[in-house]
Amino acid sequence: MFENDYIMRLLYDVIRTLKKLIFKTNEENGEVTETDAQAAEDFKRLSSLIDEGKINEAENLLTEEMEAENPKAFQIALLFYEYLNSKDNDFLEDNDFSRREISDGLKYAAGLYGYSSMIDALLANAGDD
Template sequence: MYEQDYIMRQIRDLVTFLAKVFLKKDSAIYELPDMGQYTNTDYLHKELLFLLSQGKINEAENLLFENMNINNKRYMELALDFYGRLNNFTDDYLEENNFTRKEIGEGLEELIKEFGWGGIINGKNLSSR
C-alpha cells in the first residue's frame, strides 16, 4: 500500500516536473480545441480517452506509442496527460484491466527515453519499485 502510494507520488511529480520544464505549464492536461479545428493529435486524444474508459489500457498505450511524434509539442502534452490519467486510476481498476502501477512507470520511462529526456530522471527507476 505505502509502496504503491510512493510510486504514485513519484509518477505524479515527474509528470508535473516535465510539464513545467518542457511545456511551461503547471500541469499536463491536454485540452481539445473547438471541434472544427481538430488535429491528428486531438483525434488521438479522443481515441485514447475512449479506450481508457473501456478498460483497454494496453491497447491505448500501444496506440500512443505507435503514433508517437517526438517533434510535436502537443504530442508531448498528450503523452504526459495520458500517463497522468493512468496514474489516477485505482490499483483495483488497473488490475481489473490487466495493468499495473509498475507498467505506468515503465511506459513513462520509455516516453522519457523516446523524447531524449533520459538525463532528467537521474537514474531513478520508476518501474523497479
C-alpha cells in the same frame, strides 16, 4: 498498497514537473496551455479507451504515434500517463496493468524524445531503475 500509493504520488510529481519544464504548463490548473485540436482529440480517444479498460490498446496507439516522430506525441504521452496514473489500483489490477508499467511507459516515451536522463533523475528516488 503503501508502495503503490508512493509510486502513484511519485509519478504524478514527475509528470507534473516534465509538463512544467517542457511544455510550460499553467501553474494554477496544471493543464498544458498549448494543446492543439488534434492533440486534444487524440488524448480524448486514448482516455476513452482507458476508461473502457482497453489500456494496452490505448498504449499501443500512443506508441505508434511516438514512433512516427509526431512532435505532439510526447505531450499526449504525458497527459496519457498522468490520466492512467490517476486511476485507482483496483481499476489497474482489473485491467491487468500496474504502476510499474506506467513508470516503464513514461521512461520509454521520455527516452524517445531525448529526456531519458531527466526522467532517470526524477525517478531516482523510486528505486526502480
